[in-house]
Amino acid sequence: MALAEQVFEFYIPSISRMGIGAVKEVGAKATYLGGTRALLVTDKGLSKSGMADQIKKLLEDAGIQTTIFDGAEPNPTDLDVREGLKAYQANKCDIIVTLGGSSHDTGKGIGIVASNGGDIREYAGIDTVAKPLPPLIAINTTAGTASEMTRFAVITNTDTHVKMIFATPRITPTIAINDPVLMVGMPPALTAATGMDALTHAVEAYVAALMNPVTDACALAAIKLVADWLPAAVANGDNMEARDKMAYAEFLAGMAFNNAGIGIVHAMAHQPGALLNKPHGVCNAILLPHGCAFNLIAMPKRFAEIAAAMGVNTAGLTSMEAAEKCVEAIRKLSKLVGIPAGLAEIGVKESDIPALSDNAIKDICCLFNPRKITIDDIRRIYKEAL
Ligand SMILES: [Fe+2]
Numbered sequence: 001m002a003l004a005e006q007v008f009e010f011y012i013p014s015i016s017r018m019g020i021g022a023v024k025e026v027g028a029k030a031t032y033l034g035g036t037r038a039l040l041v042t043d044k045g046l047s048k049s050g051m052a053d054q055i056k057k058l059l060e061d062a063g064i065q066t067t068i069f070d071g072a073e074p075n076p077t078d079l080d081v082r083e084g085l086k087a088y089q090a091n092k093c094d095i096i097v098t099l100g101g102s103s104h105d106t107g108k109g110i111g112i113v114a115s116n117g118g119d120i121r122e123y124a125g126i127d128t129v130a131k132p133l134p135p136l137i138a139i140n141t142t143a144g145t146a147s148e149m150t151r152f153a154v155i156t157n158t159d160t161h162v163k164m165i166f167a168t169p170r171i172t173p174t175i176a177i178n179d180p181v182l183m184v185g186m187p188p189a190l191t192a193a194t195g196m197d198a199l200t201h202a203v204e205a206y207v208a209a210l211m212n213p214v215t216d217a218c219a220l221a222a223i224k225l226v227a228d229w230l231p232a233a234v235a236n237g238d239n240m241e242a243r244d245k246m247a248y249a250e251f252l253a254g255m256a257f258n259n260a261g262i263g264i265v266h267a268m269a270h271q272p273g274a275l276l277n278k279p280h281g282v283c284n285a286i287l288l289p290h291g292c293a294f295n296l297i298a299m300p301k302r303f304a305e306i307a308a309a310m311g312v313n314t315a316g317l318t319s320m321e322a323a324e325k326c327v328e329a330i331r332k333l334s335k336l337v338g339i340p341a342g343l344a345e346i347g348v349k350e351s352d353i354p355a356l357s358d359n360a361i362k363d364i365c366c367l368f369n370p371r372k373i374t375i376d377d378i379r380r381i382y383k384e385a386l
Contacts, residue, residue, distance in 0.1 A: 008212045010259050011151050011169050013138075013176040018247065020240065022179040023139055026055060026097065027062025029175050033135035035095025038066045039088045041107040042099040043073065046141065049185060055099055055139060067091040072098075072106035075273050075280070077156045078164075081109035081120040088114050095135045098173070101142035101194065102280070108153040108171040111136055121157060124164035126364070129171065138173035141182045143233070143246035144194025144281050146201060146254025149176040156274045163274040165364050178251055180243035188234045191246075192337035193281030195230040198222065198250040199330070200284040203292065203306055204263045205256035207299045209368040212260070219256035220309045225249035227310040227333060234337045261368030265291035268378060270363055271356040278346050285339040286346075289330045290385045294377065296323045298370035303327075344386045353382045 017025065030038060038059050042052045047070035059066045069087040071080050088096070088110055096114075098107035109120045111133035116123065123129055138148035147153065153166040186194070202222035205215055226249045233242035268291065269283035296303050297320075304322030308314050310329040314322035340346055348356075357378045360366070366373050 008210070008259070010214060011172055012255060012258065013149050013173050015174070016149060016176045016178070016251070018178045018251065020179065020181055020244065022177050023055070023182060024058065026137060026139065026177060027058050027064060029137055030059055030064045030095055030097065031062050033095060033137070033174060035064055035135055037091060037093045038064050038095045038097050039084065039091065039093040039110065040066050040068045040097045040099060041072055041084055041110065042068065042070050042103050044070050046070070046100055051141070051182065051185070052099055055097065059097065064095070067093065072100060072103035074102055075156055075277055076102050076106040076109065076154070077158050078120050079158055080106045081113065081155060084110040085113050093134070095137070097137045097139065098148070099139045099141065101140065101145045102147065104138045104145070104147035104173065105153040105155055107136060107138065108133070108166065109155050112166070112171065120155060121164065123166055126167045129166070129168045132170055136173045137175045137177065139177045139179070139182065142186060142190065142194040143183055143243070143250040144197035146198065146250050146258070148173055148178065149251060149254045150258040152258070154270065161275045162359055163270040167364070178247045180240060180247045183243045183247065184237050184240070186237060188237065189338065191237060192230070192234045192339055193279055193285060194250070195226055195233065195246055195337065196285030196288065196334060196339060197281035198246070198253040199226040200265050200288050201253035201257040201262060202226070203288065204265055205253070205260040206306060207295060207302050207370045208257070208261040208263055209370070210259060210261045215256045215260035218252045219260070220305065222249045222252035222256060223306055223309040225252065227329070230333065231336050262365050263291065263369030264294060264366065264373055267363035267365035267369070268356070268360045268381065270365070271359045272343065272348050274359070275355060276348060276352065278348065282340065282346055283343070285334050286343055287381070287385055289327045289334070290381045292330060293327050294381060295369065295371050296320070296327070342386050343382070348386065350383070350386060353379055356382055
């Protein structure tokens with residue numbers, strides 16, 4: 001637990017709309033924020049499925065002229081941001097609406113450069129953005145990343161193949177919308193991967209450097225919801241109760257890590273994403289039990305509490321015994337929802353490990369991990385996770 005005399009700030013969007021049908025008010029909300037011309041940032045899949053057109057119609061019915069930019073990739077890049085910025089400027093937009101999961105990161109990047117000029121690469125790091133962004137409404141379609149409500153963006157530098165991390169309250173979306181109706185279209189594998197990403201946020205936040213009683217409450221509630229509802233959401237994507245609970249889980253996990261920080265699992269998961277374009281949620285899910293096993297000795301009592309939140313009966317166990325059950329419980333859940341057993345299954349090779357490790361040790365998420373990390377630890381964990 002962080003020291004009692006530490007001062008904490010808590011970051012969340014000004015307004016968060018949640019629940020079945022929450023998206024219907026997007027036009028009214030855009031008007032409320034003073035928007036007249038929106039850039040709707042999304043990906044090709046949501047464009048093809050017709051969901052982007054539905055959102056465009058909702059905005060246009062409220063008098064907001066809307067241009068769709070569907071060039072946001074699952075691992076967003078600086079090139080996506082540059083293309084999106086061109087569309088924003090060419091159409092004289094004054095509000096950004098993002099639709100998707102990682103599309104929010106692209107939208108945040110476009111907003112940074114629209115307000116501050118220059119190139120997106122200049123703003124990587126912590127608190128580097130001087131001017132506020134245009135109003136930003138983030139409509140979520142996955143229950144995982146939480147980028148619709150965080151002060152973080154992760155965008156790949158296409159020259160270095162490193163994920164640049166942008167961390168500043170300036171990029172927190174003004175309004176976040178989590179409508180589970182928009183999540184029913186997610187196939188089981190994506191539901192599983194994004195759900196395990198949410199679990200990773202909550203678990204890492206519960207042991208991260210900037211934890212406080214508010215983030216603790218959010219993290220434990222999120223862990224319980226994921227353990228209880230992710231299998232049902234994967235089993236039947238039309239199960240609205242499971243979709244609704246997972247939307248809350250991801251939002252709670254977002255509140256936790258947006259304020260407490262995250263750790264070694266994300267530091268390591270970012271690298272196969274950046275170097276090899278592997279999906280973020282799957283990388284996290286595979287690495288999560290390994291990262292927890294590494295961190296157990298730093299905070300056994302907290303890992304024991306995570307195990308209990310996942311439904312493990314920890315009565316009569318020592319803290320360390322109960323903490324070890326947490327690793328088991330995560331492995332069990334991963335297997336249940338069909339997560340690949342190791343990184344090799346998604347195409348990571350042993351020969352990739354040196355480059356992945358060199359970048360992971362420099363990732364800012366390492367700063368918030370409860371146990372000090374060396375590059376040898378990282379190399380060993382990647383090897384074990386193959
Ligand atoms: Fe994540």
